[in-house]
Amino acid sequence: MNQTRRKFLQQTSMIAAASLLAPIAESHAKAFQHTKPGYQLLFMQTDWGFEGTRDQFCAAAKKEGYDGIEVWWPEKPADQQLLFDALKKHGLQVGFLCGAGETNPTEHLAHFKRNLDAICSNTSQRPVYVNCHSGKDYFTFEQNRAFIEYTTAKTKATGIKIHHETHRGRMLFAATVTKNFADQQAGLRLTLDISHWCTVHESLLADQQETINDLLKRVDHIHSRIGHPEGPQVNDPRAPEWGKAVNAHLAWWDQVIAYKKQKGETMTILTEFGPPDYMPTLPYTRQPLANQWAINVYMMNLLKKRYH
Secondary structure: OOHHHHHHHHHHHHHHHHHHHHHHHHHHHHHOOOOOOOOEEEEEEEOOOOOOOHHHHHHHHHHHOOOEEEEEOOOOHHHHHHHHHHHHHHOOEEEEEEEOOOOOHHHHHHHHHHHHHHHHHOOOOOOOEEEEEOOOOOOOHHHHHHHHHHHHHHHHHHOOOEEEEOOOOOOOOOHHHHHHHHHHOOOOOEEEOOHHHHHHOOOOOHHHHHHHHHHHOOEEEEEOOOOEOOEOOOOOOOOHHHHHHHHHHHHHHHHHHHHHHHHOOEEEEEEOOOOOOOOOEOOOOOOEOOOHHHHHHHHHHHHHHHHO
16 A cells, blocks of 8 residues: 555544544533532443452552442452452452343342342442342343342342343343333333443444433443444444444433433443453454453543543
8 A cells, every 4th residue: 555545544534533523522512511519420440351360450450540340249258358358458449240140030030139138238348339130131021020129129228229231141131121121110220231232233223212312311330331233342442433333322321421410429430341252353363453451441531531
């Protein structure tokens, strides 16, 4: 490729990226004019894909400027103590993931309840929230509804925020299904990982705007991964070819943040770009196409500047 053509393509890419971001910049300016006292924004880092000890992970997250971490609740007491010690040492808050994997609905719910009870009753580390991987997409409505009923009662009893994640394979795997639960369960609160819905519905959800707008009012926690109609994670959100997908996600998140600012409530965001196989890789070598940690830090800084 000659120098003239290369320069033309670079300039074209920059212009295209700028044009894609312009509408969001305008809506962003309008969305955050009023902030009620009490609004707080906390950024959490995932240990998914991190190779190292609990202490090393917490040290790295603190160094980057995160307020806390989101990790699966460790069922073994020794693992719990390692986590509690690292959190205290590095001055970090925590959000716990809670779930179960049994295929039998009764056994699945029982395991889920044990984990949630343990999280809510532990006196060493009160979580900022609990993010639930709830039920299964093949459980019946009644079987999955039991998870919402239990967490709603647990929140009332403990005051701990408990959210259900919009995740493929779980009970809230699709926007339409989630709306059905929301219409019948007033206590349902959401962790929005809308990248999953982009994949399930094979779209950026433009044909479901009314449903999406209604559900965004129930969001208390965001997983800030960028999805697209053919997958739950773009290879690199900094690349201009993903501008349309990035802007769609920013527009959804803008609405959630606007609600929280208007109400003066705490908002938490997890940066959750994942490792292979969420991260696309080169054939044969399975080398990731981008640096997972660097992308998550980029997303934190982008959203911190946008929403503080």
